[in-house]
Amino acid sequence: MNMQSPRPAVRTTCPYCGVGCGILATPDGAGGLHVAGDPGHPANFGRLCVKGSALGETVGLKGRLLAPRIGGREAGWDEALDLVARRFSDTIAAHGPDSVAMYVSGQLLTEDYYAANKLMKGFVGSANIDTNSRLCMASSVAGHRRAFGSDTVPGLYEDLEGADTVVLVGSNLAWCHPVLYQRLAAAREARGTRVVVIDPRRTATCDIADLHLPLAPGSDAVLFNLLLAEIDRRGLVTETPDGLADALAAARATLPAATGLPHSALRQFLDLWCGSERVVTVYSQGINQSDSGTDKVNAILNCHLATGRIGRPGTGPFSVTGQPNAMGGREVGGLANMLACHLDIEDPAHRDAVQGFWRSPRMASRPGLKAVDMFRAVEEGRIKALWIICTNPAVSMPEADRVARAIKGCDFVVVSDMIARTDTTRLAHVLLPATGWAEKDGTVTNSERRISRQRRTLAPAGQARDDWRIIADVAARMGWPEAFAWDSPAQVFAEHAALSGVAGALGSDFDISDHAGITQAGYDALGPFLWPQSSRRRGGRFFGDGRFHTPSGRARMIAVTPRPPQPLSEAWPFRLNTGRVRDHWHTMTRTGLSPRLSRHLAEPFLELHPTDAARLGLVPATLAEVTSSHGRAILRVLVTDRVAPGHPFAPIHWTGETAPSGRIDALVDGLADPVSGQPASKSAPVAIRPFAAAWYGFAVSAHPITPGCDYWARATLPAGHQAELAGRGEPGDWADAARRMLGVTGDPLVVRDPRNGILRMAFIQNGRLSAALFVAREPAALSRSHVVAALGGDCRGDILAGRPGADQPDPGAVVCACFGVGVNTILGAIATQDLTTVEAIGKALGAGTNCGSCRPDLKGLLVSARARAVDLC
Structure with a gap:
């Protein structure tokens, strides 16, 4: 077989979390890639986590959707696109614009997102377009808009390295944003940065914590109200935002008992925060995924606004996003209650400006249905045509079984995806094959507002097409060819940038109009940059000058009255927390293709406190049946004191393709925050009992x-x-x-x-x-x-x-997935080579020297080895 010559490395961006790491992807000439971190990218400076390092193992044709399908049969593109356009047009004509909807994804590129938003809001005339980002950061968006008047992330990653104290709230940074964890760990080692972890679970991130606060689930707003009251008591209020008096009154009325923390630990936290001039408070899904998530966000923001610890180096609240382009989706108005370029869909002047720019026949005049309500409308038959792009809601939505039934019952369902078989593609009438990472060309925005290029490094698989192209082709067939007559993603990006200039003139924070005239050559060469980038303003931090995007120009503090999570009952006595594992991503359609990413944790599990396990008659490695009012799961039992009694934990990643009884979102209630519409994914009331396996x-x-x-x-x-x-x-x-x-x-x-x-x-x-x-x-x-x-x-x-012979080593379960180093190998080396530090393990075995995510596990093995040695003595 003739092999193609290897090509030079291509600078691109990782498709996993919101850190937005730069990658050097080198095609091997045989359809594969060698992947390495890009030392020149300011998000990661060459670092990669194990998922990013394994990206080369996830490309190829395995499991790919290679041609359009209609009713299960292969079809041509023209037939499939004609059908989609006709069915959507007929549905709109018969039932109105709000009878159709799109559900999209934070894994789309900005150009894809822009095309979908333009089609729905400006040409269909409905805001029924929402995104799976609703499930991860909508509460942060709502909190930002209430406090700042705009969905603006104030700070930069470098603030983690410039802070005196970094507080991590509901964020297992070590597993979910490993490269930021590495940057923070390095800062702690180099300059003594103090780290506080606030989380009911003892996670891997606690490995670098000077203080871990295992607060009672749902009591985050209580804790930050107590902090605000202490700030006031100590005379540290230096600013006068709107709403200050009411916010302080609500804070003073908050009682500490709800946190479940001892007085000494609470006092230590208050002293650390108040005594540090430079504080960064990082928060993630543990805050956002709550039925009072927006209030929790604002309770955090209140403390920074009152003290002026925002917009200056080493200070500020910092929302870290879960998906690679959740931020890009926010910038193009991908949420049902937003308009492009951070404009307000409920503001007539903003709507008129966008409609005038698009020259569109109509414009959505009110917010559309948010994710939970959207699928309820599908279930009730109010939405009759649904287009799902680059996401798997039959697994990832709360009440997942109910959502799957709703999709199955919808009159017409289109799914654009790169994977042929998922829980959602099985329910579609039409499947459209989309390009995947390494085949796509466009931009993404990371958690610090940095826009980077994702560049094509491999040819599209089969007949796969870019999502922006598919959307534009359908729009043309629906009667709007001129408005969607793009020939490349560079043209889409240029239009997006030009619209941002219109938005900037209206006062929007998002303005990248410097790129409105970008050429194909300029787009090809575009390096990472922070927005805004316009004649008005360039990059940097926001709000250090005390000016905000509110009518008064001042920030708004919100009076927060903490609300407890939904109550438990005799029928449902446990509160289930859900989240991610270190080496997998979302519903594993990509990470599941990599053999090494399953070596650490290969099946769904339930972390259960020893007292709960003993009471239920569950022992390690047996199976537990977990039920709620919405669904059922069977999970492997992992008994650990990392979780509190009554508060088990289970990961979200397994599906009908990988472990059908482990679909954890089938258990989660659709209860959502009334402001943001974000579901409460971390507090599902459940019952647990042994699964009686023969x-x-x-x-x-x-x-x-x-x-x-x-x-x-x-x-x-x-x-x-x-x-x-x-x-x-x-x-x-x-x-x-x-x-x-x-x-x-x-x-x-x-x-x-x-x-x-x-x-x-x-x-x-x-x-x-x-x-x-x-x-x-x-x-x-x-x-x-x-x-x-x-x-x-x-x-x-x-x-x-089932075991190696006496002359063969047994490496044991994999701890370091980067280098495939097993637990027995590590324990053996600790014992025989007298290894006493994580660094010594790394020097001897390589473990922990790449992405660093396993370093907490290595430290735990050192502790257990020392304890075993003491017992033997």
Whole structure:
């Protein structure tokens, strides 16, 4: 086979979290990529987390949607686009503009987002376009707008390195924004930056905390009201924002007991915050994902506004976003209650200005339906045509089962995606193949307002097209070809930049009109830059001059009366917290393609406090059945004091494709913040009980695994696939069941121990291990790393031992995914080489020297090794 010559590295941007790391992507000439951090990008200076480092493993054709499909059959682009345009046009003609909707994604590029927003609000004439960013940062948007008069992020990443104290609230920075965590850890090491972590869980981020406050879930606004009252008591109020007196009165009326914190810890926090001139308060989903999230945001902002600790180096509130282009979506008005370029959809002058710029036939005159309400309208039949782009709401929305039923019942559903099989694509009438990261060309904006280019490095897979192009083609067929006559994303970006100049003249903070005349060559060469970038203003921080985007020009403080989360009951006695794991992303359509990203945590789990586990009769590695009034999940039990009694935790990533009984958002109520519309994803009332499994299993196969049992979770391996399994009833013929499940033929090697309920099978083809199944009455006890490593290799019957022989090392479960270093390898090195620091482990094994996300785990292993040594003495 002739190999193409490798091409030079392309500067592009990571498609995961809102840090917006720069990447050097080098095509290998065979359809793959080598990925490295870009030392010249100001967001990461060459650092990458394990997910970013593994991006090269996620490109290719596996699982891709390669051609349009109508009703399950392959179709041509013209047929598919004609159908979409006709059905949307007919629906609008028969039922009005609000009978159609678009649900889009913070993973779209800004140019894609702009095209979708322009089509819906300016040409369809409805604001029924919302985004999965509603689920992660809408409360921050609402809080900003109430306090600042605009959705403005005041500060910069470098403020983390210039602060005396950094407070992390509801943010597991080590796992969710690892590169910012690395920057903060480096600042702490270099200049003694003090770090406070406020989180009911003891997360990996606590590894660098000088103080961890495990406050009662939902009491964040109480804590910051107490801080505001203390600021006032100490005479530290230096500013006079609007609403100051009312905010102080509400703060003074707040009682500390609701935090659940001891007086000493509360006092230590108040002293740290008040005693530090330069304070940055970083907040994320633990604040936003609440039915009172906007009030929590404003309680934080109040403290910075009252003290003037905003807009100056090393100071300010800082919302870190969960998606790569949540900020870009906000800039183009991608939320249902916003207009392009941070303009107000409820302001007639703003609407007229945008409509005049677009020369559109109509303009949405009021906010559209936010995500939860949008899918309720789909369920009720008020929305009759729905276009979902680059997201998986049948898994990620609260009340996910209900949402899936609503989508399935909708008259006409279009899904644009790069993946052929997801919980959502299975429900569509029309599937449109979209380009994915490495095939797309456009811009994204990170959490500090830095716009960067995402550049095409690989040719589109199959017939995939860019999302902006698909939207423009549908718009042309609906009767508006001139308004969407772009030939490149550079032209879309130029139009967006020109519109921002109109917005800037109206007083908007978002103005990048310096780029209104950008050429293709200029777009190709565009480097990362901070907005605004116009003749009026360039980059930097906002609000240091005391001027805000409110009618008075002053900031607004909000009187916050804290509200507790929804109450528990005898039927639902536990409050379930949800979130992310270190090595996976959203619904795993990308990270699930990388074998090494599943080595750390390969299945859904439930973190449960030891007292709860004992009361429920649950032991580690068994399964728990978790139910709410909306759904059910089965999760692996992980007993840990990292969570508080009564407050279990479960991750969000698993789907109908990877672990159908682990779809955690099926449990989450659709209760949303009344201001922001953001759902309360971290406080679902649930019940927990043991799942009565008759057997547990673990399987590997060189072929796709089709489990067909009550519980399963599958993951990709370098040489095939693995699955964790469990069932209530056993098959009559295990060998036959194994062949169907593992996609193999022939007779297996078998070991049986009927008395102990143990059954082990290995399928050998041409002397190599093709598949293996391990079954027991208890959770399967074996070295999974050994079995996984044996798949596809030379094999004898001793594989059925499930463990390496005495002469073979067993690395154990992977701790460092960057370098594949297992727990047994690390513990062995600690013992034999007398390693006493994380740095020493890194020097000996490499673990912790790349992305650094495993460093808290390494520190924990050092502690446990020391404790074991003391016990032996």
